Amino acid sequence: MQKVLIKNALLINEGKSFKRDLLIEGEYISQIGSSINIDESEVNVIDANGSYLLPGAIDDQVHFREPGLTHKANIGTESRAAVAGGITSFIEMPNTVPQATTQELLEDKFKTASESSYANYSFMFGGTNDNLEELLKTNPRDVAGIKLFLGSSTGNMLVDNEEVLEKIFSSTDLIISVHCEDEGTIKKNFKEQFDKYGDDIPIKLHPKIRSEEACYLSSSKAIALAKKTGARLHIFHLSTAKETELFRNDIPLEEKKITAEVCVHHLWFEENDYDTKGTFIKWNPAVKTANDRAGLWKALLDDRIDVIATDHAPHTIEEKENSYTKAPSGGPLVQHAMVALLNKVSEGVISIEKLVQKMCHNPAILFQVEKRGYLREGYYADLVLVNPNDPWTVEKSNVLYKCGWSPFEGTTFNSKITHTFVNGNLIYNKGQFNDTIKGKRLLFNR
Incomplete structure (x- = not known):
């Protein structure tokens, strides 16, 4: 089971912002705390100081x-x-x-x-x-x-x-x-x-x-x-x-x-x-x-x-x-x-x-989406890390859509998404994609 420790992020969740660590084990968020005690040699560590950590x-x-x-x-x-x-x-x-x-x-x-x-x-x-x-x-x-x-x-x-x-x-x-x-x-x-x-x-x-x-x-x-x-x-x-x-x-x-x-x-x-x-x-x-x-x-x-x-x-x-x-x-x-x-x-x-x-x-x-949309222990680790102070401009060269254009071309954004986790897997990492793992069918509590 892969483990990822995200340290020092500013978590945004349920109307509050607070600096916390978050531990991913397998597909799920296993722990959120001000200081998570774990042997860091056993986990992949991301120091997210200065970044927002949002639910996907x-x-x-x-x-x-x-x-x-x-x-x-x-x-x-x-x-x-x-x-x-x-x-x-x-x-x-x-x-x-x-x-x-x-x-x-x-x-x-x-x-x-x-x-x-x-x-x-x-x-x-x-x-x-x-x-x-x-x-x-x-x-x-x-x-x-x-x-x-x-x-x-x-x-x-x-x-x-x-x-x-x-x-x-x-x-x-x-x-x-x-x-x-x-x-x-x-x-x-x-x-x-x-x-x-x-x-x-x-x-x-x-x-x-x-x-x-x-x-x-x-x-x-x-x-x-x-x-x-x-x-x-x-x-x-x-x-x-x-x-x-x-x-x-x-x-x-x-x-x-x-x-x-x-x-x-x-x-x-x-x-x-x-x-x-x-x-x-x-x-x-x-x-x-x-x-x-x-x-x-x-x-x-x-x-x-x-x-x-x-x-x-x-x-x-x-x-x-x-x-x-x-x-x-x-x-x-x-x-x-x-x-x-x-x-x-x-x-x-x-x-x-x-x-x-x-x-x-x-x-x-x-x-009524099951176990998604929040930073909660036991929920799927669908997570996004954002650097709020990394300006970049939309250009055709950085547009990822198959159609090759964006209505935002020429616009400069202040924030940059650096990491995206889907079901605990780091799918997007500073411009690089993990092409080997796919998402899951959503389930609904009804």
């Missing part, structure tokens, strides 16, 4: 493009980038080719991940207008949940039959995670702009097409349906300040039936960035106004928004360089999400403790 982040929304879209990305390449970015577990979405809308196709993805994923993994089952019977076979113990697209996006898995939606919401106890944009509103807005500009719609109109109205109408309808049926609802990637008014912060997360997520790009970019970034920051839902960004930060900090994720969704440079109507929405983020938000820590926007709550603890609570 759990990213509840990624698109790793396998199967069927592997010219953009695959589970191996993107999970490798994720662990370099401090993400040790991910939940991947069903809109691949073929879509994960049968139990057999879902298990095919698990098999692929078991052979290639550097990080721990789970996948969501995709709901459609006609697969309720198959959906209800989903095992709550070893599948993260159900994903529904209530607005069309990559893969076109739109669920727009209201009778079917109510049946799904009424029939499962699993978390139902939803992409909320009203399709009718988007089509109307798009037609207005297409009639005026044709294929060359200015990218700055993207948030006018995929508007605040489209987002709020869909989110509010989903929440009303969840309240009517008692469903457990999680709304992905909020993008407007108005939507944040729909959520509560007066009860603990464990008691919430309706929860919300925000993604790093909606916390970082705003509509003026289209002038320089163009279609490379085209996402669904769209990056919107500076006021929306401020409203999202406010709701994140006051706990109306529960989780920070990435919605990592790579496309090739050639695809993104197309005109507005042909350029796909989405961008790669798992390598840079944590360090981007650590910049916000250094700016005083968010505390390091709150950041760990939103990226590590809360996804574990929300999805």
Whole structure:
């Protein structure tokens, strides 16, 4: 059994920061203490003085493009980038080719991940207008949940039959995670702009097409349906300040039936960035106004928004360089999400403790992930060491995504992730990867 002693780190865990040692034995954290007495000749020792020690982040929304879209990305390449970015577990979405809308196709993805994923993994089952019977076979113990697209996006898995939606919401106890944009509103807005500009719609109109109205109408309808049926609802990637008014912060997360997520790009970019970034920051839902960004930060900090994720969704440079109507929405983020938000820590926007709550603890609570998301004795040793004072600039040469680009190119981050452990194994060490060990399938306490 391998043993690793991490000494003198500043542990960030459960709302507190404290200098401690941490001992890893095999896959687990075996001891946390102010001074761990052990013969250091029997262990690998890392002196982490000056570094943060964080739980590995759990990213509840990624698109790793396998199967069927592997010219953009695959589970191996993107999970490798994720662990370099401090993400040790991910939940991947069903809109691949073929879509994960049968139990057999879902298990095919698990098999692929078991052979290639550097990080721990789970996948969501995709709901459609006609697969309720198959959906209800989903095992709550070893599948993260159900994903529904209530607005069309990559893969076109739109669920727009209201009778079917109510049946799904009424029939499962699993978390139902939803992409909320009203399709009718988007089509109307798009037609207005297409009639005026044709294929060359200015990218700055993207948030006018995929508007605040489209987002709020869909989110509010989903929440009303969840309240009517008692469903457990999680709304992905909020993008407007108005939507944040729909959520509560007066009860603990464990008691919430309706929860919300925000993604790093909606916390970082705003509509003026289209002038320089163009279609490379085209996402669904769209990056919107500076006021929306401020409203999202406010709701994140006051706990109306529960989780920070990435919605990592790579496309090739050639695809993104197309005109507005042909350029796909989405961008790669798992390598840079944590360090981007650590910049916000250094700016005083968010505390390091709150950041760990939103990226590590809360996804574990929300999805009932077994023995992950915390620095606790007996938990899996999914750990990240961060040097908070080692500036570096994102360049194509240091981007790890298969697509070869990042919306953060040219940005200097203050912090650098130096070590990432997955299940007690040092998978990432100062730019070097252990390619021999793979992550585990996530299990859920339900």
